[in-house]
Every structure is written in structure tokens, then in C-alpha cells.
Amino acid sequence: MAQFIVFLVIVFFVLILIVRNIKVVPQANAYVVERLGAYQTTWSVGLHMKVPFIDRIAKKVSIKEQVVDFPPQPVITKDNVTMKIDTVIYYQVTDPKFYVYGVENPLNAIENLTATTLRNIVGDLELDQTLTSRDTINTRMRSILDEATDPWGIKINRVELKNIIPPAEIQDAMEKQMKAERGRRESILRAEGEKKSAILVAEGKKESTILIAEAKKEAAIREAEGQAEAILKVQEATAEGIRMINESRPSQAVISLKGLEAFGKAADGRATKIIIPSEIQGLAGLTTAITELIKKDEFPEYVEDVTKQDE
Numbered sequence: 436m437a438q439f440i441v442f443l444v445i446v447f448f449v450l451i452l453i454v455r456n457i458k459v460v461p462q463a464n465a466y467v468v469e470r471l472g473a474y475q476t477t478w479s480v481g482l483h484m485k486v487p488f489i490d491r492i493a494k495k496v497s498i499k500e501q502v503v504d505f506p507p508q509p510v511i512t513k514d515n516v517t518m519k520i521d522t523v524i525y526y527q528v529t530d531p532k533f534y535v536y537g538v539e540n541p542l543n544a545i546e547n548l549t550a551t552t553l554r555n556i557v558g559d560l561e562l563d564q565t566l567t568s569r570d571t572i573n574t575r576m577r578s579i580l581d582e583a584t585d586p587w588g589i590k591i592n593r594v595e596l597k598n599i600i601p602p603a604e605i606q607d608a609m610e611k612q613m614k615a616e617r618g619r620r621e622s623i624l625r626a627e628g629e630k631k632s633a634i635l636v637a638e639g640k641k642e643s644t645i646l647i648a649e650a651k652k653e654a655a656i657r658e659a660e661g662q663a664e665a666i667l668k669v670q671e672a673t674a675e676g677i678r679m680i681n682e683s684r685p686s687q688a689v690i691s692l693k694g695l696e697a698f699g700k701a702a703d704g705r706a707t708k709i710i711i712p713s714e715i716q717g718l719a720g721l722t723t724a725i726t727e728l729i730k731k732d733e734f735p736e737y738v739e740d741v742t743k744q745d746e
Contacts, residue, residue, distance in 0.1 A: 458483050458492070465531040467494040477531050496531040500592060503542060507600065508550045510557045512565055519600040520557070522549055522576070525593040526584070533588030541587055545580070549594075552579050562601065569596050 459482050460466055466478040470490050485491070503526070507519035524545060528534045538544045556575055557565055565572070573594050581591040601609070 452487050453484075456485050456487050456490075458485065463497060463499045465496045465498055465528075466492050467496065467531050467535045469493040474532060474536065494531070494535040496528055496534055498528050498531070500525060500527045503545065504597070505546050505549055507598065508553060510554050512557055512560060512562050514561045516562045516605060517602060518562075518565070518605075519598075520553060521597045522553065523595045523597050524549060524580070524591065525595075527590050527592060528588055529590045530588030533586060537587035541589060544587070545584060545589070548580060548583055549576070552576050552583075562605070566599060566601075569599075572596060 458466065458478070460478050460480050462480055464480070466483070468475045468478060468485060468490055469492075470486070474493075475490060503524045505522050505524065507521040509517060509519055511517050526545065534541060553572075553576065556572055560568060560572075573596060577591055577594040580594060584591055
């Protein structure tokens with residue numbers, strides 16, 4: 436019975452030992468395992484089991500991208516202006532083994548390396564260049580830091596200059612310069628606005644004058660056309676009136692023929708002595724008038740009657 440109890444205790448102890456040595460590595464993590472103090476392996480995501488009393492987890496490493504905000508570092512520019520610059524580093528562990536065994540304190544090493552690199556880069560630039568060359572400084576620092584941290588199993592993804600703080604007197608001078616520049620721009624904008632306003636007013640007056648002149652021109656043209664049309668109507672009416680008068684009044688030749696017809700009727704069948712009026716200027720004139728009427732085909736019936744009477 437005592438042996439059975441001892442066996443149960445041993446089995447229970449073994450089960451607890453096995454369970455305690457089963458490890459699950461979560462996502463975006465890696466475990467560095469040592470065996471008897473020496474590097475053994477690196478566990479990735481999943482289920483793992485270590486040998487009891489021999490293996491141990493030396494370091495749990497996160498392989499996610501991490502952000503470190505370093506405090507401001509004093510730097511001196513090429514024109515001997517001391518300013519403070521703080522940086523933000525975005526890095527990621529690419530090799531957990533090198534990260535654990537490459538450097539004693541990786542973050543402290545990155546901070547010191549960032550400070551020295553920043554001093555070297557800014558030392559070659561003047562104040563104005565430093566303030567306007569953030570992208571250039573970021574790119575150069577990222578390249579230098581990435582190359583320097585590669586043996587530590589670290590990749591520098593991005594470097595940003597968070598704040599550039601110049602001395603107080605430099606800030607006052609910059610503010611005054613900025614105010615003067617803004618005043619100059621304001622004056623330029625005001626002058627340009629007044630210029631554009633004057634141009635618009637002049638263009639408006641010009642267009643108004645042109646429109647008035649065109650309106651007067653159009654009115655004069657329409658008035659002249661109306662007068663011409665009125666004159667034409669008057670002339671047409673006058674011509675029509677003359678034509679109607681001429682049609683309603685007989686010609687002198689017709690009157691003469693009518694007179695001859697009357698004379699013929701008066702002397703019809705009787706030996707009557709007819710005295711020809713003095714208005715008829717001879718037989719030749721009468722013959723000429725009759726000939727013209729025949730050519731014009733006017734009053735043919737009267738011509739026949741007169742011819743018969745003459746016969």
C-alpha cells in the first residue's frame with residue numbers, strides 16, 4: 436500500500452513537471468531558450484516543451500514594431516548655435532538571438548547611437564538648414580542607425596525629429612522675422628487686391644462704354660432703316676396714285692376720236708356742213724394720232740367707226 440502511494444506521488448509529480456515545461460509562444464513573440472547556460476534555440480509561435488532542469492527561457496522577445504521617444508539632446512550647428520532636438524525611433528527586432536546576445540542594453544545603445552549620429556549630421560548644417568531639412572536629416576539618420584544596429588538583430592524602420600528647440604534669443608529673432616515677413620506679404624496681397632479691383636472697375640467702365648456705343652449705333656441704324664422704309668412707302672404710294680390717275684383720265688388722242696365720232700353721228704344721212712374745231716391741227720395731225728392709237732391697240736372700235744365715216 437505504501438509503495439502504491441509512492442508511485443502515485445511520483446506520477447503526479449511527473450505530470451506536474453511535464454505540464455510546467457509545456458510552453459505556448461503567442462503571436463508576434465519569440466522565446467530564446469538556453470540549455471545549461473548556452474544558446475539552444477529560438478521558439479516561434481506555437482506549442483513547445485523544454486527539458487526540465489536543463490533548458491530555460493532566457494528572454495521573451497516581442498518582434499512587433501516598437502516606438503521609442505528619446506529626450507531632447509543638445510546639439511551645435513555649423514554656425515555655433517546650440518539647440519535641443521528630440522527624436523522618435525521606430526524599430527523592430529528581426530533576430531531575437533542577436534537582440535539578446537548582441538548588446539547588453541539595446542535601447543540604451545540605440546539612444547546613445549542616435550545622439551551621436553544627430554550631433555554629427557547637424558554639426559555639418561547651419562541653423563536655417565537644420566530647420567528646413569528635416570526630411571534629409573531623418574533619412575540620413577535612419578540609414579546610419581539601421582546599418583549600425585544590424586549586428587544587434589534590430590531594424591530601424593523610421594526616424595523622426597520630433598522637436599527642434601533653438602535658444603530663446605533665436606526664437607525671438609525668428610518671431611520678429613516671421614512678423615515682418617507676414618507684414619510684407621500682407622502689403623503685397625493688399626496692393627495686388629487694389630490693383631485687381633482697379634482693373635475690374637476699368638474693365639467694367641470700358642464694357643459699359645462699348646455697350647452704350649453699340650446701343651446708340653443700333654438705334655441709329657434702326658432709325659435710318661425706318662426712315663428709308665417710310666420714304667420707300669411714300670414713293671410707292673405716290674407712284675400708285677399717279678398710275679391710277681393716268682388710267683382714269685383719257686388721253687388727248689382719245690378725246691379727238693370721240694369728237695370725230697360725234698361729228699360723224701351729227702352728219703349721218705344729212706347734208707350738213709360741219710365746222711372742224713381749231714384744236715384739230717389738220718388732217719395730218721389727225722392721221723398721226725389715229726396711227727399711234729392703233730399701235731397701242733387703244734379703242735379699236737372707235738377707229739373702225741371713224742374709218743367708215745371717212746369713207
